[in-house]
Amino acid sequence: MCGIVGCVLRGGAAAPLIYQALKRLEYRGYDSAGVATISDGVIHVRKDVGKVDEIQERVDLQGLPGSVGVGHTRWATHGAPSKENAHPHLDCAGSVAVVHNGVIENFSELKKEVVDEGHVYRSRTDSEVIAHLIERETPRKVGFYTAVVRALRRLEGSYAVAAISAEEPGKVVCARSESPLILGVSDEGVFCASDIPALLPFTRRVVPLRNGEISVLEPEGFDLRRIEDDSPLRRDFTVVEWSVEAAEKQGYPHFMLKEIHEQPLSLRNALRIQESYLSLVATLMDRGRETFLLGAGTSYHACLAASYVFSRLARLVTYPVVASEFVERYGDSVGVDSVVLALSQSGETYDVLRAVDYARMKAATVIGLTNTVGSTLTRVARAYLVQQSGPEIGVAATKTFTAQLMVLTQLALTLGKIRGKLSQDEMDELKGRLREVPSLAETLIEGGEGKIKELAWKYAAAGFFMFLGRGISSVTALEGRLKLMELTYVPSLSYPAGESKHGPISVVEKGVPVVFISPRDDTRRDVLNSMMEMKARGARVIAFCEEGDEELIQSADDHVEIPSVPGILSPILYAVALQLFAYYSAVARGLDPDKPRNLAKSVTVP
16 A cells, blocks of 8 residues: 655654655555655645655655655555656645545545535545645634544545645644554654554654544644544553564564455455446446456456356356467457456556457457556556555465455446346345455454464475365365465365366375365355265365354364355455465465565566
């Protein structure tokens, strides 16, 4: 996600310190950066696209005057990477500067509101609206803090915000809802930042903000309050003993584990896609004669899962295809009535872009789903959706995969509504259950991680695994097998459970671990029969199953219980559990899960 920094110094220039802090946040990934400071009652802003050092060379970020300021590194979610879309954002008068990390769900309505009032909107971001909401309170003479509180109370979604005002130049007002924000105090002054690494050059005394909290930073210290009712809070400092490397991982031993734990937030952000965007893409899909779903690696598995979801919820037949096979397999069939929905986390995957270019030459309608605004996929697609996961540093896809599934499910629901295939009651029920998934993922991680870790160590010496599932769970099995193979290099097979008798069962012998993905859905009885077949051949059956499914638990040698969700949503939660299993399996074997051999995060070459 984006990186935020703010500081109020007792003396000296803020810009050089903000610059240092932004450098410390580079590991988060970003496409642009900027700094704003206050001097002599004037806000000064310098920002641009590119790396922090490149921007420094062009505009001298460190040269800004003043002892109070904010800074930002941006990972685009609304609006392509550009100087105009880079933070900080100003109000019309240039008297308020705001930096923001998160996703504002209702920004379209809020933007229309302020534009109708005469405010001039300069960017294509959701974040700029915060500056205008603060500005509209200025004539009411309520003070900067109150203006910020009133603005925040209008926001729906996630945010970490830091703001400064030329009218009250000696303070930074900062707040959080879901997106992280940390306060720090030193002899030099008071700071806020998205992550602890940004603060380590200046202090190790920190206070994490919690959801719904706001703070005013001033030279002598900070005030902490609740946004909802303005009630005061007190919280003791925490002294950080982490190294810089550990701090970048927020105390986790690896980026992959950190990103697995970030999934409740990334799933919530994936739920915040504007309905108008989903409707546009769904309408384009509905007009096509056929729809191809293209992806590579984990994104291809998301395509496979989506084919079940589109069929179930929208009664739409789709063709999931490995991107590198698309031209050979379907090239002669693609035409003006074809729709190609291409998935690429980076938006730069070579095989996906090659297939997309071919489809465009055949006049097909190309739609993109990516995590990277401004990527090639967003430029060549007729329309695209951004999954809003934030940067993913670990090579193995974790939060980006589950966010893809979340977006694709919402798209299928929207398409089902357009096509008249779902009743309003069905829509309301599924949307309600979908909104529960982030909290259920949190429950799974908090309650199940220890058990999964023990299981991984128990099977750390296994030299072969098999993954089986039925229906949409056969896709979950494929993804679980891929994660384990990527991280541990252990040979593995994955099949639909009904196919196990047609070859794969021949390699099962005493002691071979067979992992079953077995939610309590229409396939459960058949899965139970397959488990018995494997046990009869001496396999060790590991069941990833719905919590409380006693019959299945009793039939397995080992099990992991997953919170209950409708079968069509099960891949999201079951994938989280399988990611943890693969992660701890790699750790148990003494391997680095962040850097699996021979693999790259983004495959941009043939």
